[in-house]
Amino acid sequence: MQFRNNNMYMPTDKGSLSVHGTGYIEVNSDMARLKVKISTDNISLEEAQDKNKEITDRVLMSLEDYGIAEENIHSENLSVSKNYNLSNNTFLSYKVTNVISVLLDDFNKLGDVYSLIIENGANDEINVDFVLSNPTQYYNRALKKATQDALNKAGLLAKSFNVKYNPIPNKITELSSPVYAITYSSSSNSYYQDIAPGVVKIIAEVEAVFSTFPF
Structure with a gap:
């Protein structure tokens, strides 16, 4: 603490x-x-x-015949694993798994596509995610809310x-990104008639640093 002329000196440096x-x-x-x-x-x-x-080709063909655009059908992952007898660790068989992703912009087709996939031999898990075709515009709206929240907190x-x-902040850091800011709802229900479109939640976060001055 500094003193000048026996009076307390208040610093004027910015905080x-x-x-x-x-x-x-x-x-x-x-x-x-x-x-x-x-x-x-x-x-x-x-x-x-x-x-x-054979099964994969049959499923893909049925989807294309139904009218799903080729660019909306993707083969995402092909993997091979080994099955063992857990009691004596002896080899039983090879397991080959292929993952196909199908995008639909018409929810009315969801039931038909689900049935086609099952009827043509898909025999493992089917998951449905409800997504956004243009997530960036919604993220930007959330980001605008985050900046306003920072301003409100600074004033308070x-x-x-x-x-x-x-x-006017002297430093702003975007803590989130469109890639990780979105939480999609999903369903793995085996009965397609129980599946309904979900709500997507988008969260944005920022950190802002403001200069302060004493009164």
Whole structure:
């Protein structure tokens, strides 16, 4: 503490105020994404692969015949694993798994596509995610809310601590990103008639630093 002429000297240096702003919105999904697992087991790896390809080709053909655009059908992952007898650790068979992703922008087609997939040999888990065709526009809206939240908090804290502050921040950090900010609802129900479109939640976060001054 410094003294000048026996009076207390108050520093005039700028201080800083750091706040965390959060904003979120919830919107109805406008697309459905089905992830279909096709699994085949055989003691022969070649036969397991051949059978898996046969079922996969049949499923893909049925989807294309139904009218699903080729760019909305993707083969995402092909994996091979070994099955063992857990009691004596002896080899039983090879398991080949293929994952197909199908995008739909018409929820009325969801039941038909679900049935087609099952009827043409898909024999493993089917998951349905409800997604957004243009998530960036919604993330930007959430981000705007996050910046306003940061401004509101800065004003509240400055008033509470009895300091003035510059409402223009000298540093802003975006803590979130469109890639990880979105939470999609999903369903793995085996009865497609129970599946309904879900709500998508988008959360954005920022950190802002403001300069403060004593009164």
